[in-house]
Amino acid sequence: LPSSLNRQFRLRARPSGRIKPSDFQLVETPVPEPAAGEALVRTLYLSLDPTNRIWMSDVEQYMPPVALGEVMRGGGLGEVVASRNPAYEVGDLVTGLVGWQDFLLTDGSGMGALTKLPKGLPIALPSLLGGVGITGITAYFGLLEIGRPEPGETVVVSAAAGATGSVAGQIAKIRGCRVVGIAGGRSKCDWLTQELGFDAAVDYKAPGWQQALAAACPSGVDVDFENVGGEIMDEVLARMNLNGRVALCGMISGYNADEPMRGRFDAILMKRLTVRGFIVIDFAPRFTEAALQLAQWTLEGKLKHRETIVDGLENAPTAINRLFDGDNVGKLLVKVAEPSAR
């Protein structure tokens, strides 16, 4: 067993507005030993996602919020380092809710259920949490099952340079759509159009971006893959075509606010839109289909990924704010430990 301590970030206070390091308590405990039926997993990469912020708030949501004093919930990728559970072998790579900690004991059930990854995949570990992992799977089902774009339709993606948006836009391109991304800053927009093949990208930090959005959507908008909410969603909704669809994946602009997030219902009524909120776990029985397809597109060069990797578990409480500042490209990860030689 590794001899280091187990660092855990426990939720001390529910954030008001931005997340502060003082919202967590850093606790160091001995690395636990697995009891019969348990496995010990060392965290290699921690996934930082907008949903972490929701879990920290005591609002009605799709899972129970993290309780005060509990280890902060978070997805990630780890390696089994000891096992008394026949389902897990030392050296196995696993993904799931590893939490903001160096080590996790799991009996393989409930929230501790971890998915084993095949060995020797020709895809880098960070991508297995991002474009080919839960983020990519979110984009896959959100776009194809909720947005349901037809070839030739116009798809707008907000937070398009983010982990989910960048994949959703590329899948829409694969489906033959006109794809317009909304992102903050020139360099992100250039990445979308020059590297990922988006037809247009709108920099919402530039003056006149509303006009740029209109110009980029000369035939209106058929599908909105919505990650941001607020003013950006308002502008997109105002340009929706009749019978358009809104795949409501997230509304990151509102997660730090105390007020409920609102949007233009008049557009839903007048344009006969279908707005549907979703969460990827509803599609769990089909995860394999999505992961295989995403892996195949990646190997064929049709799907590109980028990660922003922050080194060290100790930086998780500050790094997560990069999501809200738009200070990341692609998937935001914390690297917690090196994998053992495979």
Add this chain to the structure above:
Amino acid sequence: LPSSLNRQFRLRARPSGRIKPSDFQLVETPVPEPAAGEALVRTLYLSLDPTNRIWMSDVEQYMPPVALGEVMRGGGLGEVVASRNPAYEVGDLVTGLVGWQDFLLTDGSGMGALTKLPKGLPIALPSLLGGVGITGITAYFGLLEIGRPEPGETVVVSAAAGATGSVAGQIAKIRGCRVVGIAGGRSKCDWLTQELGFDAAVDYKAPGWQQALAAACPSGVDVDFENVGGEIMDEVLARMNLNGRVALCGMISGYNADEPMRGRFDAILMKRLTVRGFIVIDFAPRFTEAALQLAQWTLEGKLKHRETIVDGLENAPTAINRLFDGDNVGKLLVKVAEPSAR
């Protein structure tokens, strides 16, 4: 030909807030004579609907707004009094966009297309505009195709004592749902529970109505048939169950406001709701199915109607405000003329 003049209400100004009589110009012209291919229709009943208010505003909507100087658009029921079109015979009863006028010339095409009603129907003319007419058809498709309630689910209907809501709630009862209506005032609520068979009715004008709504929906809300918007919709959305559906039929609380109508998108996201705006004309190919079913339920006594009938075309510009004041029960109509003896 009748020898009276043709009174027309033409739109003079777009209302700001409530509709005022001065928003219209009353013009009296000779009764026109049909040219070849035209029929002359005398308006018997004019249908007053929330959508009239939308048509008066220069906002993006599902049809072009009424142009200034144009005869006010309105649905209704009329009788053919002269015809040079083989599709229409003198004495035919027709429904469609007759407009706020005593007489209409139609060539049977475009917006002037009128639907002939079978003669000798055992259903009163006002009901042919209400529960068995376009309003009932709206309730039918909105509830069954957009709301899609399953037996045993809880359906909440706002403006439940109105023309559409009262029918939607009764259809939900026929489908085996628990049905909760929201209406203004004790007598409307009593009508819903004692006459129409709603399981509960919540008087939103009574203090503590939010708690009454919660108590009436002990298992949450699966389907919201939404006619009102605003604060009432907020309260219903806050009680929606996972994967609930919102049939967005209208938002009358916002039609007199200058601001876009908004609603809680956080509920859509967190509860994975499907919110869909609709308009009955999207279902035009299936109108016959709906009308026949509504007529059958009516004759079987399963579907009850009520109308609030105002006498005289001259009262249309003031009577329409009863919709916004909640000062009508069931379908609001203006009786314009007596049908000839049939």
